[in-house]
Amino acid sequence: xxxxxxxxxxxxxxxxxxxxxxxxxxxxxxxxxxxxxxxxxxxxxxxxxxxxxxxxxxxxxxxxxxxxxxxxxxxxx
Amino acid sequence: xxxxxxxxxxxxxxxxxxxxxxxxxxxxxxxxxxxxxxxxxxxxxxxxxxxxxxxxxxxxxxxxxxxxxxxxxxxxxxxxxxxxxxxxxxxxxxxxxxxxxxxxxxxxxxxxxxxxxxxxxxxxxxxxxxxxxxxxxxxxxxxxxxxxxxxxxxxxxxxxxxxxxxxxxxxxxxxxxxxxxxxxxxxxxxxxxxxxxxxxxxxxxxxxxxxxxxxxxxxxxxxxxxxxxxxxxxxxxxxxxxxxxxxxxxxxxxxxxxxxxxxxxxxxxxxxxxxxxxxxxxxxxxxxxxxxxxxxxxxxxxxxxxxxxxxxxxxxxxxxxxxxxxxxxxxxxxxxxxxxxxxxxxxxxxxxxxxxxxxxxxxxxxxxxxxxxxxxxxxxxxxxxxxxxxxxxxxxxxxxxxxxxxxxxxxxxxxxxxxxxxxxxxxxxxxxxxxxxxxxxxxxxxxxxxxxxxxxxxxxxxxxxxxxxxxxxxxxxxxxxxxxxxxxxxxxx
Ligand SMILES: [Zn+2]
Numbered sequence: 186x187x188x189x190x191x192x193x194x195x196x197x198x199x200x201x202x203x204x205x206x207x208x209x210x211x212x213x214x215x216x217x218x219x220x221x222x223x224x225x226x227x228x229x230x231x232x233x234x235x236x237x238x239x240x241x242x243x244x245x246x247x248x249x250x251x252x253x254x255x256x257x258x259x260x261x262x
Numbered sequence: 263x264x265x266x267x268x269x270x271x272x273x274x275x276x277x278x279x280x281x282x283x284x285x286x287x288x289x290x291x292x293x294x295x296x297x298x299x300x301x302x303x304x305x306x307x308x309x310x311x312x313x314x315x316x317x318x319x320x321x322x323x324x325x326x327x328x329x330x331x332x333x334x335x336x337x338x339x340x341x342x343x344x345x346x347x348x349x350x351x352x353x354x355x356x357x358x359x360x361x362x363x364x365x366x367x368x369x370x371x372x373x374x375x376x377x378x379x380x381x382x383x384x385x386x387x388x389x390x391x392x393x394x395x396x397x398x399x400x401x402x403x404x405x406x407x408x409x410x411x412x413x414x415x416x417x418x419x420x421x422x423x424x425x426x427x428x429x430x431x432x433x434x435x436x437x438x439x440x441x442x443x444x445x446x447x448x449x450x451x452x453x454x455x456x457x458x459x460x461x462x463x464x465x466x467x468x469x470x471x472x473x474x475x476x477x478x479x480x481x482x483x484x485x486x487x488x489x490x491x492x493x494x495x496x497x498x499x500x501x502x503x504x505x506x507x508x509x510x511x512x513x514x515x516x517x518x519x520x521x522x523x524x525x526x527x528x529x530x531x532x533x534x535x536x537x538x539x540x541x542x543x544x545x546x547x548x549x550x551x552x553x554x555x556x557x558x559x560x561x562x563x564x565x566x567x568x569x570x571x572x573x574x575x576x577x578x579x580x581x582x583x584x585x586x587x588x589x590x591x592x593x594x595x596x597x598x599x600x601x602x603x604x605x606x607x608x609x610x611x612x613x614x615x616x617x618x619x620x621x622x623x624x625x626x627x628x629x630x631x632x633x634x635x636x637x638x639x640x641x642x643x644x645x646x647x648x649x650x651x652x653x654x655x656x657x658x659x660x661x662x663x664x665x666x667x668x669x670x671x672x673x674x675x676x677x678x679x680x681x682x683x684x685x686x687x688x689x690x691x692x693x694x695x696x697x698x699x700x701x702x703x704x705x706x707x708x709x710x711x712x713x714x715x716x717x718x719x720x721x722x723x724x725x726x727x728x729x730x731x732x733x734x735x736x737x738x739x740x741x742x743x744x745x746x747x748x749x750x751x752x753x754x755x
Binding site: 213230255256 | 305306307308333334335336337401403404409410413414416417418447448449450451457458459460465468469472541542543544545546547549557559560561562563564
């Protein structure tokens with residue numbers, strides 16, 4: 186998994202979170218997290234969820250966009 | 263909320279006494295064929311979602327589903343649908359299978375007003391939740407069989423946690439301790455975001471901690487006593503304890519102990535995650551498939567860091583399927599949404615018989631009322647829009663007569679078909695609305711609809727030429743219906 190399925194962040198932004206093993210200790214899947222857009226995914230998921238080109242465009246995330254902030258901490262300053 | 267409290271039935275007390283934890287309830291459900299094991303191997307995605315949706319189709323009798331063979335999670339167990347059907351809720355409240363939704367509605371109302379909190383405090387080292395204790399190297403992805411609930415969710419969610427927090431300015435006040443259900447997205451092996459808004463108790467606690475620069479510690483309880491999940495979502499006053507409330511509703515004690523970070527927690531929960539607010543930090547969260555059946559958007563929300571984890575041996579991870587209805591979320595909160603609206607209405611209008619606000623947290627409500635005079639039902643509808651829940655949620659209201667069971671949609675459709683004139687429809691434009699309503703023209707604002715499907719009364723001249731058939735009804739017929747059901751099931755309820 187070289188880029189983020191949701192924001193296409195490069196590999197250096199992708200953190201490997203956890204490897205799921207079976208009872209024999211063999212690798213079954215790996216969970217990744219994108220530090221740019223906070224997307225978490227497992228490499229065993231359907232392509233419609235983890236392939237950038239197959240995902241619905243509506244759900245793409247641009248980390249540069251000003252998403253609404255819940256209870257903005259700046260209000261206390 | 264009301265002073266109608268009536269003593270619980272023997273069976274309700276017997277069941278309440280027996281059920282002290284999620285495990286007890288699963289065993290009880292199994293004995294009643296309301297809990298199954300899904301032992302064929304499933305992948306976290308999309309298999310769990312698929313089974314959850316299929317099991318949730320039967321809102322009346324669907325079972326809880328235990329997954330005990332999840333790829334990548336050998337030995338781990340996960341359960342869905344514990345509150346997924348009205349029969350499961352009937353069993354919890356000490357009723358037999360076949361109990362109607364309307365009967366459950368009246369049962370919930372009759373339980374209100376008990377004023378004796380039943381709380382047992384037990385030593386930390388005797389609490390099953392403390393059988394295992396982790397204080398470092400947290401990995402939620404490993405401890406819990408996490409998965410993506412809906413395909414475009416932003417990550418893996420914990421959707422059925424009861425989260426305990428205390429007012430950080432008054433941390434010794436038991437009454438100001440809040441237990442609520444907030445959606446949690448795991449953001450790192452030992453970190454998560456938790457969605458709350460300023461109107462929630464948790465939101466107030468977060469703002470207070472950040473304003474004062476003091477720590478906010480929380481305990482996230484997973485796999486809880488089934489009454490806790492059902493009643494923690496009921497709107498009660500800011501200084502009433504949800505633990506006390508849940509115990510009063512059940513008529514049996516909740517066993518509490520202290521978490522490592524000073525909260526009161528259920529001693530028999532499967533897992534308790536202790537965490538601390540990362541003051542001033544906001545992380546991208548969402549989307550998440552929410553109860554209206556649509557995704558909420560991406561936002562930046564408060565983030566927490568895990569500080570310790572306690573769990574029982576072989577913990578069972580309890581989660582919920584939520585999305586386009588019908589889902590477990592609807593069954594879990596439906597009756598508790600309906601009952602307070604009813605309680606508010608009968609204060610002024612004793613003619614109100616029942617309130618069904620089961621649909622999408624009350625976005626559509628059906629109220630059964632006996633008309634005092636022509637047009638009366640419309641006045642009651644206006645009053646319903648002014649109740650605390652109605653102000654934001656009751657978007658579509660259908661008013662039916664007292665002879666129509668608002669929980670029986672066949673009867674409601676009959677009333678709509680035979681008692682509605684198009685001009686008995688009222689649209690109130692530009693009203694407040696929940697921001698996540700997908701039908702809102704502007705988020706947070708929209709139109710309300712009242713359909714008066716009650717019968718005509720003088721001075722109304724309509725309807726004078728037709729007479730309604732009066733089929734036999736009442737307790738006698740209800741009893742016969744149950745006998746028929748029993749005969750059909752070979753004598754077993
Ligand atoms: Zn990304």
